[in-house]
Amino acid sequence: MSRSGSTPRRSVLTAALGVAGAAAISTTAASAAGAARPAGARRPEPGRAAVPKGHKAAKVAEYHGWSSGADWKAGTAKGVRVQSKTRPGIVIATPAGSTDYTDPHTGTKATWEYATWTSPVRELSVPATEAIVSWNARTPAGTWIQAELKGTYSDSTSTPWYVMGRWASDDGPSSIRRTSVDDQSDNKSSVWTDTLSVDDPASGLRLVSYRIRLTLHRKPGTTLTPTVWRVGAMGSDVPDRFEVPASEPGLSGGHELTVPSYSQEIHKGQYPEYDNGGEAWCSPTSSQMIIEYWGREPTAEDLAWVNPDYADPQVCHAARATFDYQYDGCGNWPFNAAYAATYRDLQGVVTRLGSLTDAEKLVGAGIPLITSQSFLKTELDGAGYGTAGHLMTVVGFTADGDVIANDPASSGNDAVRHIYKRRQWENIWLRTKRYNTDGKVVSGTGGVCYLYFPAKPTAAQSRVLKELGIR
Structure with missing residues (x-):
């Protein structure tokens, strides 16, 4: 059951946390x-x-994903390469640079090497009031990924690069704590945990296209790498x-x-x-x-x-x-x-x-x-x-x-x-x-x-x- 007083997550869904058996709604x-x-x-x-x-x-929703070798090659790579095995994916080849990250949940500050992949622009067949990014990846201890989305509005302006998740498979001492990012807004749209939402759908403003950017991180001086096999986004405009x-x-x-x-x-x-x-x-x-x-x-x-x-x-x-x-x-x-x-x-x-x-x-x-x-x-x-x-x-x-x-x-x-x-x-x-x-x-x-x-x-x-x- 949703916790009383928690920050609203998304415009059309309350927090999907579960329920106590036979309990009345809060x-x-x-x-x-x-x-x-x-x-x-x-x-x-x-x-x-x-x-x-x-x-x-x-039609009220569209999912589009990138998962094939051709999909990955169609994006813009900075420091990543396509790993063409039985299941194509992207991995770190030569890092594009390094960055410092202070984990807000442990207070640990560390330097990470990184490489990026950015998708082509995806035009939405359903101009959207909401967008959700999901991904399939493996992150060995000492690695992690960040998924971002940048959208274009129907008024021809653009969103910032919104962080849609910082994710690691584990939460051990050499990994970050997987986390969503609060307080992201441009006064036209906001991110509620895992969902980018247009603030005022009644205004007619919609997302008409987007790009996704993946940043793969690893501990400096190692050959470790995350592997990402799929990334995609669902855009939707479900009528009230x-x-x-x-x-x-x-x-x-x-x-x-x-x-x-x-x-x-x-x-x-x-x-x-x-x-x-x-x-x-x-x-x-x-x-x-x-x-x-x-x-x-x-x-x-x-x-x-x-x-x-x-x-x-x-x-x-x-x-x-x-x-x-x-x-x-x-x-x-x-x-x-x-x-x-x-x-x-x-x-x-x-x-x-x-x-x-x-x-x-x-x-x-x-x-x-x-x-x-x-x-x-x-x-x-x-x-x-x-x-x-x-x-x-x-x-x-x-x-x-x-x-x-x-x-x-x-x-x-x-x-x-x-x-x-x-x-x-x-x-x-x-x-x-x-x-x-x-x-x-x-x-x-x-x-x-x-x-x-x-x-x-x-x-x-x-x-x-x-x-x-x-x-």
Whole structure:
């Protein structure tokens, strides 16, 4: 559940930190989270919104990534080279220079060699009110990366280079603490943890293009290097809406994937330094379920630090590996995708989908997904709680089109599998506005999801991913 009084993260999503099982929504937290994007007071008319026959919904989001050898070569390199192995990526060749960095979370000042790669300009097919950068990389101890985005507005002016994350795979003594960067704004847009948002979407101002810059760092005088296999951004302009059109079930006979079931609740009180322990670990718990669905898991060495008395130590490891030291939580979306991609030949992206039909296509191709939603207890039958922001995994659909979800906010692993009503799920996931328990307008999630999939997906999986703009 979102912490009361925390800084608003993003304009259409409250902090995705998890929920306490069977707990009522925190009105204060929900109100604070919604404050980033004030909404009109008009209450929508009740009833079921339906997609008119033959109507095709307008595109509201675009993901574009760079991951192939040709993609990397199309960018501007200063000190990096393309490593053309089975999975192309960029590494440090000859550093472009050195820089000092004082870690705000340890106070340690150190000098780092660096090299940079800058993407070509990407023109957005959906002029955007928001943008989220995600990446796939490996950073050996003594290395780290920084991801930045610079956008061009529809008025022909530009944003500064916004830092979208400083990231390392580990948090050991020779690495920095992975962190988002607060207080970034140019009075037209601002960065809320992991999301660049136009401050006043009602003004009509939009991002129409962007570039991404990656800076790879290493300890001076070494041959260490990060490797980056993928970087991309999702730009979106989701219309303000309390209710979304209903979709019709698209998986004939239903389909369910065999995904491990893990509860965040059994970790309550464990490692409170990582966002107050398991009650807030919905995001890493969901990530770990999908990582293991793909047959990946941490090594014994990775888990050596975890108390051997704790069940499912890999969930504790996932919480530590996704923890954002500035946000003080495990719910940073790109940090979760980056964690998933540290496993062998696994990719992770953050994007937005337009409907449950998109989710059905993924599940039908064997790709489960992690979705972010917020709701009152009365808005999702069978959940038993309300939340200002929560991550779950969509693992299947019933023959009637209802959602089969592994919900980490469950009492134990054997209670994680839930079936939620299609219409309820669709609305709480895709809307951007909702009412809290006090009747105040707060933000909804707008269809955000994490997708984790192999570096070499099957032909059927590639077709579906390509249809959703992921190549």
